[in-house]
Amino acid sequence: MAAQRSFTEYVKKRFDNNFWAAAESYLDANLDSLGIELKRIHRAGEMEISDVKVEHVWVEDKPGMEIHFDVAVSIWFETHEGDYHYDDYDENIVWMMAHCRGDLDKNLDDFEILNVSKYNGKSRVKAPMDDALVPVINKNQLDDAAEQFLREHYKKALLEPMWVDPKELAEGMGLTIRYENITKDGSIFGRSFFYDCETELYDEDADAMYKVTIPAKTILVDKKTAFLMVLGxxxxxIVHECVHWDKHKKAFALARLYDNELSNIGCRVVGGIAGNKRDAIEWMEWQANALAPRIQMPITMFKKKVNQLISKYRKETHAYDMIDIIEPIIDELVLTFGVSRLAAKIRMMDAGYEEAAGAFIFVDGKYVKPHKVLKGFLAPNQTFSISARDAIVESKFNTALATVIADNEYIFVDSHFVLNTPLYVEKDLFGNTSLTHYARNHMDECCLVFNLTMKTSVSENYHTECFLNRDKSSEITFEAHYSAKSKNAVNQVQMIKDYNADLLAIARKLPMNFSGTLDALIGWSEMTEEELAEAADMSEKTIQRLRNSEPDNVSIETVVQLCIGMKLPPVLSGCLIRASGKNFMMTEQHIMYQFLLNSCYHLSINECNDMLLAQNLKPLGKLNRVS
Known part of the structure; x- marks a missing residue:
């Protein structure tokens, strides 16, 4: 329990007699100057302390294993009547501040009260520690704490951008790195040993755990996990474990005062600490997670390198926009600092380079081009980029999104719902639809926002990093849900209204029967029957038959193919569906058809089939007959 690791509680129990003695001396020496009011007695007589309570403890970190701490003590005492004619007493409380010290390497056996003073409600410790003896480091102090760590253990990293060699760092701190199979399943990546300890490791050949003695000041790194993971x-x-040794050995020493069997901290691959979850332990892990990349990439040297690379790539590529050079910059930072791509990406965002958030994103196993957004527009768990499956489900079952798609002209392009206007959408030489360069620079202006939730179980402390970790190798899975957050300029809204009005005017002129509607829409598309046959992946004869005579029974697949072939906007494809007398059923196949017609009508029949196959659904056209 948390109380078992409380320094305040430990001080109360162990040094109670010391504080009683200090309280007695303090009252004897200062009673006349404390301004005690006597209300119930006529003359002060004998004074007797009834209780001494430790009210609060402020701890200050000191070099080595020494700590100083100020203890606020309340002294409860009774002053008895000095006139023998009366039998009464007054109760009073005064507070004092005891300034103390002790060495945790000596189990605080050398504890002493340095001096005692009147309590004034304040303690001015310079390097505060919390009640578990974890250093107090606020988020805005992390960079300073990282640079202080480097000044003590790896000064040269503050002179030029460089790779902090973890082996050299650990050895400089007097630590030894060993690669062992810590567990069978590789769930614990690193373990720091503060004291000599007999522990169990996994023998891969025997498929069994065996006992081994690990000396103090050893960092174990899981051999198998290290092999599977990237060097960064x-x-x-290793740097993470060095942080534990530097910052948390006093917290561990306190824990050992309660349980001398403790010997090490084991850090799990997913980012937590092995063992019972406690607030102090989670806080230590947060600090190690936050400080390690800042130690590897100290802010001043990191910014220096980033600015050098910006100049370099702008000259080499003749591209000025950050979205055009952000990815090679990140990859070169990986090589310079010996970190992972994700770590470099997050560090760039920490340093104020917001464009990094839109770099190296993979959705449905496909690369999403870099893009950027106004600073602060997206929350950490929000995105513009979603999977096709999430787009299908949300557009069908999220009424808010369905309304937006119906009322406006959004299409699904490059994993984004984007306004279908030439400012934001273009076609390349091969006829493929993609976001324009302007759109990728102004995503907040033209794309819909989605909230991400993680399906993979990950501690809340690591959500921000995980949401950014959407690269090709990520094992974290997400679900996206539409957010009502959007920002469309007035002229864009008017443009959409005008476009929709034109489509409605066309729809009102369409005949009621299928062949007549098809004939009118082919005319609107300005396609020849031969062109439509190729675009819809069906025979020219079939199109002629459907166009010239009313069919008895046309399949829903044929109608969908025709709509995709002519790239009909949803208003017009809806007219052709109704004229066919067909209705979509509540099946995965038909839900996918609706998604293609509503949000992907700009795609070719082959691209639509790729999306169908990706969802394990039957393709359209000739490919369906082959399968």
Missing amino acids: ATNNT
């Missing part, structure tokens, strides 16, 4: 992640783990 292994480097980060």
Whole structure:
């Protein structure tokens, strides 16, 4: 329990007699100057302390294993009547501040009260620690704390941008790195041993755990996990464990005062600490996670390198916009600092380079081009980029999104719902639809926002990093849900209204029967029957038959193919569907058809089939007959 690791509680129990003695001396020496009011007695007589309570403890970190701490003590005492004619007493409380010290390497056996003073409600410790003896480091102090760490253990990293060699760092701190199979399943990546300890490791050949003695000041790194993970992640783990040794050995010493069997901290691959979850332990892990990349990439040297690379790539590529050079910059930072791509990406965002958030994103296993957004527009768990499956489900079952798509002209392009206007959408030489360069620079202006939730179980402390970790190798899975957050300029809204009005005017002129509607829409598309046959992946004869005579029974697949072939906007494809007398059923196949017609009508029949196959659904056209 948390109380078992409380320094305040430990001080109360162990040094109670010391504080009683200090309280007695303090009252004897200062009673006349404390301004005690006597209300119930006529003359002060004998004074007797009834209780001494430790009210609060402020701890200050000191070099080595020494700590100083100020203890606020309340003294409860009774002053008895000095006139023997009366039998009464007054109760009073005064507070004092005891300034103390002790060495945790000596189990505080050398504890002493340095001096005692009147309590004034304030303690001015310079390097505060919390009640579990974890250093107090606020988020805005992390960079300073990282640079202080480097000044003590790896000064040269503050002179020029460089790779902080974790082996050299650990050895400089007097630590030894060993690669072992810590567990069978590889769930624990690193373990720091503060004291000599007999522990169990996994023998891969025997498929069994065996006992081994690990000396103090040893960092174990899991051999198998280190092999499977990228070098940057292994480097980060070793630096992470060095942070535990530097910042948390006093917290561990306090824990050992309660339980001398404790010997090590084990850090799990997913980012937590092995063992019972406690607030102090989670806080230590947060600090190690936050400080490790800042130690590997100290802010001043990191910014220096980033600015050098911006100049370099702008000259080499003749591209000025950050979205055009952000990815090679990140990859070169990976090489310079020996970190993972994700770590470099997050560090760029920490340093104020917001464009990094839109770099190296993969959705449905496909690369999404870099893009950027106004600073602060998206929350950490929000995105513009979603999977096709999430787009299908949300557009069908999220009424708010369905309304937006119906009322406006959004299409699904490059994993984004984007306004279908030439300012934001273009076609390349091969006829493929993509976001324009302007759109990728102004995503907040033209794309819909989605809230991400993680399906993979990950501690809340690591959500921000996980939401950014959407690269090709990520094992974290997400679900996206539409957010009502959007920002469309007035002229865009008017443009959409005008476009929709034109489509409605065309729809009102369409005949009621299928062949007549098809004939009119082919005319609107300005396609020849031969062109439509190729675009819809059906025979020219079939199109002629459907166009010239009313069919008895046309399949829903044929109608969908015709709509996709002519790239009919939803208003017009809806007219052709109704004229066919067909209705969509509540099946995955038909839900997908609706998604293609509503949000992907700009795609070719082949691209639509790729999306169908990706969802394990039957393709359209000739490919369906082959399958």
